[in-house]
Amino acid sequence: MNTKERTRIVHLSDPHLSSLDGVMARRFLGGKRFLGALSWRRRSQHHLRATLDCLTNHVEKKEPDVIVVTGDLVQIGLASEIDQAAQWLDSLSKIAKVVLVPGNHDFYQADSVASACQSWAQYLWPDGNKRNTFPSVIRVGNTTIIGLSSAQPEPFWSARGMVDEGQLNELEKILQDSTGSMRCVLIHHPPIEGRCAGRKALRNSKALQGVLDRGRAEFVLHGHVHRNTEYCINDYTKVFSTASASNALRHASSSFRIFDVVRDQSDWRMVSTLEVVHDSRCGEIMTSEIVWKDTALR
Numbered sequence: 560m561n562t563k564e565r566t567r568i569v570h571l572s573d574p575h576l577s578s579l580d581g582v583m584a585r586r587f588l589g590g591k592r593f594l595g596a597l598s599w600r601r602r603s604q605h606h607l608r609a610t611l612d613c614l615t616n617h618v619e620k621k622e623p624d625v626i627v628v629t630g631d632l633v634q635i636g637l638a639s640e641i642d643q644a645a646q647w648l649d650s651l652s653k654i655a656k657v658v659l660v661p662g663n664h665d666f667y668q669a670d671s672v673a674s675a676c677q678s679w680a681q682y683l684w685p686d687g688n689k690r691n692t693f694p695s696v697i698r699v700g701n702t703t704i705i706g707l708s709s710a711q712p713e714p715f716w717s718a719r720g721m722v723d724e725g726q727l728n729e730l731e732k733i734l735q736d737s738t739g740s741m742r743c744v745l746i747h748h749p750p751i752e753g754r755c756a757g758r759k760a761l762r763n764s765k766a767l768q769g770v771l772d773r774g775r776a777e778f779v780l781h782g783h784v785h786r787n788t789e790y791c792i793n794d795y796t797k798v799f800s801t802a803s804a805s806n807a808l809r810h811a812s813s814s815f816r817i818f819d820v821v822r823d824q825s826d827w828r829m830v831s832t833l834e835v836v837h838d839s840r841c842g843e844i845m846t847s848e849i850v851w852k853d854t855a856l857r
């Protein structure tokens with residue numbers, strides 16, 4: 560294999576793309592969806608389909624090898640919303656391979672989980688894993704992409720998440736078995752404590768962090784917080800969150816990230832670029848290079 564071969568990953572998140580036009584909130588009177596639909600009415604003008612389409616056009620020009628999407632495609636997990644999102648995923652897949660993990664809005668209720676797992680199966684399990692369980696694993700170029708599900712139906716006031724024990728055990732094995740490649744872990748919720756309000760946090764972040772520490776995962780991509788952030792879990796594992804792909808508000812404008820991964824002798828090198836879309840124009844606002852030294856020795 561050419562050791563200088565580059566793999567280009569694009570990360571986008573939380574498009575919240577489905578419309579609730581024509582959906583009567585009172586249809587769900589007394590249920591979680593009633594409150595969710597009312598809440599969404601207030602926020603819907605912040606998330607615009609035109610903004611998302613503009614971002615998608617810019618992503619296409621970057622010619623990625625893979626597009627990873629860290630959840631929250633819909634609002635209240637209705638089958639009609641999940642169908643709309645499936646059409647968007649199909650259009651995205653014309654640009655590059657798509658790998659998706661679910662968000663709390665996608666797995667809103669038990670019926671949402673069933674609909675999403677059926678309609679989005681080829682993106683949730685792009686390796687054709689017929690077991691339809693997480694983690695999903697797929698190798699793209701020099702990178703192993705591992706998808707976790709942290710989403711589960713919760714009461715209205717909670718947007719918390721959980722990565723169950725089966726996934727943690729499997730993740731540990733995958734990280735052990737993939738040491739010759741770059742490892743990119745996808746999850747909707749932030750993987751460590753303190754990155755969002757308690758009512759939105761991952762319940763077992765300490766257990767997940769332990770697995771990521773031991774397995775020396777190179778980087779983690781997440782959504783959920785609708786902000787662009789970069790931080791470290793330890794002296795090895797980097798974490799990036801990307802703002803909502805459809806957000807028209809200036810303080811957290813529609814964004815995507817590009818990661819260019821190259822193997823250089825025994826080191827891994829990754830150039831990360833944050834792209835922000837304003838008024839249909841795309842601007843590069845931050846580029847950085849990360850080097851993982853002597854990874855052949857791990």
Ligand SMILES: [Fe+2]
Nearest residue numbers: 631662663783
């Ligand atoms: Fe979320």
